[in-house]
Amino acid sequence: MFRLIENVLGPAEITELKRIAAASDFVDGRVSNPNSRVKNNLQLHDQQAGDRAAQIMAHGLFQTPEFVDFAFPHQIAPPLMTRYEVGMGYGLHPDSALIPLHTGPLRSDLSCTLFINDPADYDGGALHLLLGTAELRFKGPPGSAIVYPSTTLHQVEPVTKGQRLVGITFIQSRVADTARRELLYDLNEVAALEGLTMAPENFTRLQTVQANLYRMWMNTP
Numbered sequence: 001m002f003r004l005i006e007n008v009l010g011p012a013e014i015t016e017l018k019r020i021a022a023a024s025d026f027v028d029g030r031v032s033n034p035n036s037r038v039k040n041n042l043q044l045h046d047q048q049a050g051d052r053a054a055q056i057m058a059h060g061l062f063q064t065p066e067f068v069d070f071a072f073p074h075q076i077a078p079p080l081m082t083r084y085e086v087g088m089g090y091g092l093h094p095d096s097a098l099i100p101l102h103t104g105p106l107r108s109d110l111s112c113t114l115f116i117n118d119p120a121d122y123d124g125g126a127l128h129l130l131l132g133t134a135e136l137r138f139k140g141p142p143g144s145a146i147v148y149p150s151t152t153l154h155q156v157e158p159v160t161k162g163q164r165l166v167g168i169t170f171i172q173s174r175v176a177d178t179a180r181r182e183l184l185y186d187l188n189e190v191a192a193l194e195g196l197t198m199a200p201e202n203f204t205r206l207q208t209v210q211a212n213l214y215r216m217w218m219n220t221p
């Protein structure tokens, strides 16, 4: 399942990311994906600015319990500020399974777009996910993040007016399998919401199930 999580970044972080974007050089997004025939966007190039922007976005994600509870993140790729100008988009594609990082390859279990500017600032530019024959389109408010399994085919529709500014990252989860991750997420949610009103002996059994599923399914670093 996908999830739109609001308030990953607050107004101060958004302002700072926009300031960094305005002051920095962007280059053709194909530099990190030279074989792509569908990628048509711009990405932040300046190393220092990129590090600072990545740090703000990663911090926002790891400080957001809904993200941590849903994704079980082990490691995330440094979020990359990405801009789409009029005519730019990203055609239908699956994400690569392995993302090269200088620390070694990261397996992309989940993909994430952090929305930085306001959807009112651009026309087009929806992130469009295909689920079989169903289609979902997202244009999140500033500071929100859409998180979805990297197995999902997706595209970014061409921007027809204004600019779309986002951060892109990929997450290696401690629970690689989407079905197992979703079961653990639901189980944990129910335990957190209902646990204290359950008969104590039943809550203990529920906690035993949680712990034993973690033992079976969780990868440790």
Ligand SMILES: O=C(O)CCC(=O)C(=O)O
Binding pocket: 082, 090, 095, 113, 127, 154, 155, 156, 166, 168
């Ligand atoms: O811009 C986006 O929202 C998604 C970009 C994307 O699909 C990618 O970088 O693989």
Ligand SMILES: [Fe+2]
Binding pocket: 093, 094, 095, 111, 154
């Ligand atoms: Fe993608």
